Amino acid sequence: MSVDIKFEPNGNQGVIAEGTYLWDAAKRLGVRLPAECEGRGECDTCAVIVKQGATLLSSLTQAERERLSPERLAAGERLACQAKIEHGGELVLIPVPATERKETAEEALKDFRKEFSEMPLQRKLATLVELEAVAAFETLGTIANLPFTLGEKVMDVMAGFGRTLGKRDRESRRPVEHRSQVVTEDKPGGEAKG
Numbered sequence: 005m006s007v008d009i010k011f012e013p014n015g016n017q018g019v020i021a022e023g024t025y026l027w028d029a030a031k032r033l034g035v036r037l038p039a040e041c042e043g044r045g046e047c048d049t050c051a052v053i054v055k056q057g058a059t060l061l062s063s064l065t066q067a068e069r070e071r072l073s074p075e076r077l078a079a080g081e082r083l084a085c086q087a088k089i090e091h092g093g094e095l096v097l098i099p100v101p102a103t104e105r106k107e108t109a110e111e112a113l114k115d116f117r118k119e120f121s122e123m124p125l126q127r128k129l130a131t132l133v134e135l136e137a138v139a140a141f142e143t144l145g146t147i148a149n150l151p152f153t154l155g156e157k158v159m160d161v162m163a164g165f166g167r168t169l170g171k172r173d174r175e176s177r178r179p180v181e182h183r184s185q186v187v188t189e190d191k192p193g194g195e196a197k198g
């Protein structure tokens with residue numbers, strides 16, 4: 005069975021198969037929801053308001069109870085990476101605006117760029133010196149704590165680890181409540197099916 009989904013206010017809509025997470029449904033319908041924690045339920049950047057069809061979705065996960073306040077839950081918010089479509093019908097979703105959720109790193113950088121461009125020259129210079137000092141301090145800390153050869157080894161291991169994360173890692177990001185189920189849907193950073 006499938007579900008008709010409409011995103012407001014942009015009007016993107018389409019038919020999506022049951023078993024799909026809202027984050028993937030959004031992606032398929034051309035709606036870009038941020039996923040700062042890559043679908044682990046550790047941020048709230050993928051939050052959407054379910055305006056219609058809340059009963060078509062899986063139950064709230066522990067992560068949603070922890071990330072969304074009672075007020076936000078009462079307003080119909082769900083984390084798109086945690087909420088799965090379980091029944092056919094009609095869903096109307098509204099992405100939560102950036103001003104009402106945690107800012108993503110990308111958004112913070114954009115804000116900083118804007119703020120920086122509007123700073124007077126004196127303040128710009130002071131900020132640059134400050135940033136340079138932080139970077140130098142971090143570099144010094146890294147060198148002091150990590151002998152060069154060991155550092156290289158760690159980087160090698162990390163690169164190898166990153167390459168082999170694959171499916172197991174993607175599955176580990178699923179809400180704990182859904183982990184025993186057969187994988188039929190994709191997750192942020194995963195592969196689409198259906």
Ligand code: FES
Pocket residue numbers: 038039040041042043044045046047048049050051083084085086
């Ligand atoms: S992407 Fe972080 S909670 Fe959904």
